[in-house]
Amino acid sequence: MVLPKTIHPPSPLDPLLLLPIPSPLPSSPQPDLDPLLHSITSHINSTSEEEETVPITVLTSAIRQSTRKSQILLNAARVNAAQARDELDGIDERLREVEYESTRVQDEMRKCSEYVPAYEEMDLPSIEEFLSSADESILNALPSKDSEDYENELMIARLEHELREIEKRENQVNQLTKERDTLIKTKKEIKMKFDAVDVHLGGFSRSANAVASKLKDVADLPSSKTQTQTQTPQIALEGEQIST
Incomplete structure (x- = not known):
């Protein structure tokens, strides 16, 4: 029997590699x-066939x-x-x-x-000012000062009060903005009318100047004829004097 000199790695298709794994594993060899x-x-080392x-x-x-x-x-x-x-x-x-x-x-x-809450950076009125200016219904809705929720509810009431004040100011700003826009629109309309009147007056002034110039020319015509007639007898008299 000829034994191999080298052992190659097993092939992936080797049946031994594909053997199913039994449920009870065999004992170690x-x-x-x-x-x-x-x-x-x-x-291998036996030299005679008689050895067992x-x-x-x-x-x-x-x-x-x-x-x-x-x-x-x-x-x-x-x-x-x-x-x-x-x-x-x-x-x-x-x-x-x-x-x-x-x-x-x-x-x-x-x-x-x-995190720093945004309301801490707001310029809110002091607690005394809020309590003095708030409605009685708001103050009555607050819990007692001994309650744990008093500080929280007080801050919420102050923020709601400030929100209402801001909304009032925003409404006033919107109203003033509308009035400003109305005034600007009225001013533009007045300016347009003024420009139209200015153009009309300019045309009327030019027409009046033209009429006045024509009237002046017409008024100057009789005076020139009269001067011509008065100058003619004077020339004749001067001629007679020279001849005498």
Whole structure:
């Protein structure tokens, strides 16, 4: 029997790798390896056929059985390792999610602790001014000063009162804005009418100037004729004087 000199890695299609895993796993072949190795060594070193040795068929059967047990245990170990790896990956993923949520919650808690309410930055009237100017119905709706909700309800009442005041001022601003827009519109209309009247007066002034110029020309015509007639006798008299 020629033994191989090198052992190649098993093929993925090796039937031993595809063996089904039985429900009760076989026992480990480790205790049987030493006697099997001793029998194989005795069979190889035997020099005569008369020596009693284990037949080669029995040895090969024992080798196959040990190999099958080893491969089944190896396949089971691989399956268990894969399952453990998947479980570990799931645990690691859940751990990362928990760490992320923990970090996010801590950030939110820090933001909440550092949060400054907007009403604290508002210029609200003092409590005395509010109590002196608030309606009786609002004051009667407040709980007693010994109550734990008094400060909270008082702040809410102050904010609501300030909101009503702001709405009143906004309504006044809107009303003034409407009046301003109306005045601007009226001013534009008056300016348009004034421009139209100005154009009309300009045309009327030009027409009046033209008429006045014509009247002046007409008024100047008789005076020029009279001057011509008076100058003619004077010239005649001067001629007679010269001739005499």
